[in-house]
Amino acid sequence: MAIDAATVRKVARLARIAEPEERLEPLAxxxxxxxxxxxQLNEVDTNGVxxxxxxxxxxxxxxxxxxxxxxxxxxxxxxxxxxxxxxxVVPKVVE
Numbered sequence: 227m228a229i230d231a232a233t234v235r236k237v238a239r240l241a242r243i244a245e246p247e248e249r250l251e252p253l254a255x256x257x258x259x260x261x262x263x264x265x266q267l268n269e270v271d272t273n274g275v276x277x278x279x280x281x282x283x284x285x286x287x288x289x290x291x292x293x294x295x296x297x298x299x300x301x302x303x304x305x306x307x308x309x310x311x312x313x314x315v316v317p318k319v320v321e
Contacts, residue, residue, distance in 0.1 A: 231251050231253075
């Protein structure tokens, strides 16, 4: 898959990345090379290969699942800049 300078310009604008005009063509060649390498991975035969969750086999240590009272709220909230009724107060992030 080939990427041209116009595509790089569009993606840079969507990502709000300012790229000088003389840098668009080298970026297009570089991104095309990366996509060509990724397409080569489709040629690898992965039949019978189980998905990996880790490079080495590790058994995670298990702890006993015990119900607790949740600790001391005053201690938990002591580093919070603002609290109300034993809760963290955070600014609204969704309109």
